[in-house]
Amino acid sequence: MNSTYTPSHLLCAVCGDPANEISYGVPSCSSCKSFFQSAQSPNAPPDPCIPDTCSDQCEFCRYQQCVTSGMRYPTERQLCQIVENMKL
Numbered sequence: 001m002n003s004t005y006t007p008s009h010l011l012c013a014v015c016g017d018p019a020n021e022i023s024y025g026v027p028s029c030s031s032c033k034s035f036f037q038s039a040q041s042p043n044a045p046p047d048p049c050i051p052d053t054c055s056d057q058c059e060f061c062r063y064q065q066c067v068t069s070g071m072r073y074p075t076e077r078q079l080c081q082i083v084e085n086m087k088l
């Protein structure tokens with residue numbers, strides 16, 4: 001049995017679509033990556049929604065899904081380590 005775990009076998013931890021990379025610590029598709037990226041803006045995270053009016057497009061619920069899936073913004077210290085690793 002081939003247990004090799006390559007990115008092509010990964011599914012997005014947020015929405016279950018095929019993931020094309022590891023983003024913010026979890027396998028992620030490009031749309032979830034860009035969503036979480038944009039949610040980092042000064043206006044974010046989005047305001048909590050009202051469950052009765054919540055839809056599939058709800059940004060707050062999608063953001064919560066990202067967080068509960070394990071997505072984390074890298075700390076400044078981690079960013080430094082990433083840069084250090086790239087130098088090697």
Ligand SMILES: [Zn+2]
Nearest residue numbers: 012015029032
């Ligand atoms: Zn996704």
Ligand SMILES: [Zn+2]
Nearest residue numbers: 049054058061
């Ligand atoms: Zn919602």
